[in-house]
Amino acid sequence: MPPAKARRAKARPAAAILGRLLKNPVGATSLSFIVVMFLAAIFAPLVAPYDPIAISPLERMQGPSLAHWLGTDQLGRDVLSRIIYGTRTAMRVALSGTFGALAVGIALGMISGLGPKWLDSLLVLLNDSLKALPLVLFALALVSIYGPSMVTLITVITISMAPGYFRVVRNQVLVLRNADYIIAAQAMGASKLRLGVTHLLPNLIGPILVLVAMDIPAVIGIESGLSFLGQGVQPPEASWGTMLSEGYAYLRQAPHIAMTAGLPIIFATIAFTFFGESLRDALDPKAAGGRK
Template sequence: MSKSVLTGAMEAPPRVTEWQRFRRVFFGRKIVVFGTAIIGLLVFAAIFAPWLAPYDPVKISLTERLQGPSWAHWLGTDNYGRDTLSRLIYGARTSLFVGLTSVGLASVVGMVLGGMAAYYGGWFGATVMRVMDALMALPVVVLALVVAALLGGGLWNVIFALSVSQVPEYARLMAGQVRSVKENDYITAVRSLGAKDSRIMFGHLFPNSFAPLIVQFTLQVGSTILGEAILSFLGIGITPPTAAWGAMISNARDYLLQQPIMSIVPGLAIMLTVFAFNMVGDGLRDALDPRLRGRL
């Protein structure tokens, strides 16, 4: 056997970079690519809504009420004569803003509380976690309903209600991650060198605990959009005349037989949006799995 053959047989397989592994795992499933495309389309519609919407979404025209799909109104009009397509596009902006803002606030507050509770422990950690346990005793939607009912409707009240209902999930997840990471040798080494608690937490503990939190963030955006739609459907969410998918479905209840497209279209939009975020969350969970590092 030649020397070149032996040398080739002894060579280690090429190392797979983190980006290569992430890209192959994440985009290896067509359903994840489909979900990513839907989210990209929603973001595009939300950003360019003023240019994409053919009509003013809040403009009332009683002479054009309850019209079916036509060249003038591709998805028809509602009982106030407002263009359904325009309200659908602007509803995407409302849903994404509420979803991303609510989950963003909940994740930041939950990560800080959970991280501090796990790092310091003692009476402070026990108190924080018991409060989180008490909040988790209520389902997310029920807790959001209670807070929204107390505060009333409106965009920021809905965001606050949905944020409060999700803080316990991030706090408990972050606490578990910090408890695991802080036992590593490099944390002990940094602490022995005299590093302050703030540097240890924000420089080492938090960055090494982000992977499952990113997955949770993505999954929660879809759930939060569904929660906002529920609140708006019940009349304690986004206040009229702001376009919101849940409010559009609620407004169409009395016209299901006369104009079913009024409720079908926003219902499909909610379903596809929640489905897309769930698929992308599953894809991120697989791509960020540490057991797959270094493998294709």
């Protein structure tokens, strides 16, 4: 098949999945919200009306107005600008942590599923041990050793989320490695690396994408929670969790700070959760029809 035709043939399933996703009102709405979030994160310097760390003591804790649509915080900083830059922080941590965990989980899951029995048992034991660790205590332990920072936060997320991807990939590999096309590829001399990358990984993309979409809101919650406790993103960098913590201290004088900081966390969690469910239905429309 000519390269151009091959590319078009590969693009058809993706276009069909996107079409089914957009036909679902919930999927289309959640996808639209996620796209807006990513655009706000990418173009934050152009979208934000003010510098998010610019302090204005004369405008402390003002309510929403034409000058400051969502008001100002305890230091006179524009709340809307900090929420927009907080979106950039949330997306950076969520994507870095999730895809870091994804890379580790895929690599170890492939090795476990295709490797010898003793290595599989060792990796499963390691995976179960990591999964049993209490997330908050594990995060606080790492922070106490290395100090609160973006790198520490992403490391915590990567280590804590990787076991979920490992388990999915390993189970799928164990099921697929006895398929006829895998056995035929082995008979033709394909290496285990080629089997994993060329033959097994394409069949894992669907379940992995759904799992990623479902995990991103959890990662946003982890980042916001640790930042709320002062162990995540450090001031003056904008973070929804940090804003929520600062707003909580001034809840009586300026309730708009905590309220406007909490809403993006809620909306992002709902959007990614509904998107993950809609994507799952779009990837498997027969199962979706059965659930209905």
